[in-house]
Amino acid sequence: MKLEADVLAAYPAEVRISAATVADAVAASNAETPRVLVVLDDDPTGTQSVADLPVLTRWDVEDFIWAFGQSKPAVYVLTNTRSLDPAEAAARNEEVVRNALAAAGSPAELRLGFVSRSDSTLRGHYPLEPDVIAATVADVSGEKTDGVVLVPAFPDAGRVTIGGVHFMRGTGEAAGTLTPVSETEFAKDATFGFTTSVMADYVQEKSQGRFAAGSVIVLDLNTIRAGAAAQDPAAGAQTSANAIADAIDAATDSTPIVADIVTENDLRALSLGLEEAERRGKKLLYRVGPPFGRARIGQEIRTELSGAEAYAGNTPSEAGGLIVVGSHVGVTTRQLKALTEQHSAARIVEIDVEKLLGDTAEEHLDQTVDTVVEALRSGDVIVHTSRLLIKTDDPAESLRIARTVSAAVVAVVNRTLKTFPPRFVIAKGGITSSDVAAHGLEIRHAIVRGPMLPGIVSLWEPVDGPAKGIPYIVFAGNVGDDQSLADVTRKLSNTF
Numbered sequence: 184m185k186l187e188a189d190v191l192a193a194y195p196a197e198v199r200i201s202a203a204t205v206a207d208a209v210a211a212s213n214a215e216t217p218r219v220l221v222v223l224d225d226d227p228t229g230t231q232s233v234a235d236l237p238v239l240t241r242w243d244v245e246d247f248i249w250a251f252g253q254s255k256p257a258v259y260v261l262t263n264t265r266s267l268d269p270a271e272a273a274a275r276n277e278e279v280v281r282n283a284l285a286a287a288g289s290p291a292e293l294r295l296g297f298v299s300r301s302d303s304t305l306r307g308h309y310p311l312e313p314d315v316i317a318a319t320v321a322d323v324s325g326e327k328t329d330g331v332v333l334v335p336a337f338p339d340a341g342r343v344t345i346g347g348v349h350f351m352r353g354t355g356e357a358a359g360t361l362t363p364v365s366e367t368e369f370a371k372d373a374t375f376g377f378t379t380s381v382m383a384d385y386v387q388e389k390s391q392g393r394f395a396a397g398s399v400i401v402l403d404l405n406t407i408r409a410g411a412a413a414q415d416p417a418a419g420a421q422t423s424a425n426a427i428a429d430a431i432d433a434a435t436d437s438t439p440i441v442a443d444i445v446t447e448n449d450l451r452a453l454s455l456g457l458e459e460a461e462r463r464g465k466k467l468l469y470r471v472g473p474p475f476g477r478a479r480i481g482q483e484i485r486t487e488l489s490g491a492e493a494y495a496g497n498t499p500s501e502a503g504g505l506i507v508v509g510s511h512v513g514v515t516t517r518q519l520k521a522l523t524e525q526h527s528a529a530r531i532v533e534i535d536v537e538k539l540l541g542d543t544a545e546e547h548l549d550q551t552v553d554t555v556v557e558a559l560r561s562g563d564v565i566v567h568t569s570r571l572l573i574k575t576d577d578p579a580e581s582l583r584i585a586r587t588v589s590a591a592v593v594a595v596v597n598r599t600l601k602t603f604p605p606r607f608v609i610a611k612g613g614i615t616s617s618d619v620a621a622h623g624l625e626i627r628h629a630i631v632r633g634p635m636l637p638g639i640v641s642l643w644e645p646v647d648g649p650a651k652g653i654p655y656i657v658f659a660g661n662v663g664d665d666q667s668l669a670d671v672t673r674k675l676s677n678t679f
Contacts (some may be wrong), residue, residue, distance in 0.1 A: 206481025427456020509615030510660025
């Protein structure tokens, strides 16, 4: 554990850059042929940092045509690949890219950039996903990728990269400290565990030596903040942009490029540098945490939505709301405890994982749905899986258990929706929120309206299907403080 102030003392101050500066640079690049970033989101929580962008949970060519028709600078595609095995994840990435390119038409109509959005605590199918995206783009268009830019930082949620090392900020009594992410519970993930927080070493570890640590380009804060000494903000921004583009110039054949990020200004400086590198002809893919997309398109940070804004344009139901909790990380368990203690009017319904894996699974599901529907008639319902996490030493078996549990949660939500639609739905956990969106609520197309908490919890408005008009809250398992789940529920509930 280190003090953040001590670590940052070795680097320049941030370069102050407005979102409008980035947006103007993007607009200039798009003057002749518009570009859309297609964000392949390996779980739905990647939308938590953006607003007013289309989201797809299906990716047929027709779905992309709808999304591109919204005339927005980015579209999010919920691939949910973090819940898939490597072969399935590869196939899904390829299918998404091929269909997006087909929908974009000839290069003269629309340019596409591809973003592989993954976890800010380094879990996920890396380097498989950017590898597949690069190979598919090359196969379809002949365009080869020069560099893959890794930006896992998520400052809103306390994840920052400094000196090529990825850290988690401390909270509470540990505020002001940094812990290498490899020393947290996330590094021990049964499927996607890792041993190092040094990003160049992480690349070498995950690529099994295909990319040596020494071959990784590290854009540290000296480069990101190269314009810090400039008196004029515009000159400082341009100096940083040029320094970043110069550093990337040597990238070829999918060279990994790691970026230090501590603040939103750092993300904007990086975005300008990437824009400049691409203007010079570099072909880049991105493997990133949630806030990168916001900065890359020059979008302002959206203030958190109020309860009234969450229901804007729709008449809220008099039914109770449905809060579904599937994540097992420590912060989720603490958030669930705080919610249940404070929301005395809510009915608590537990899905017993041991029963789901046994012979009485169907009977248990029937009883659970009946209980939830009846309780929604008088107030909010909290549905959570039993907190005993059943693990094995076999990653594939761990994934199978996770899928079984998620399928049960989906069944409860879907059957409840079609029997007695809730006032709102909150899904807590990455895989949980993905499956609830795509299958439980049968959302195909949605618009992410903005955050319910600053930068970390997003609200989707389904635009079609049985959940149309019901606010859907995507809440990652590993974000927020102990009160966050209660805070969001209180905004939406009519009984809390």
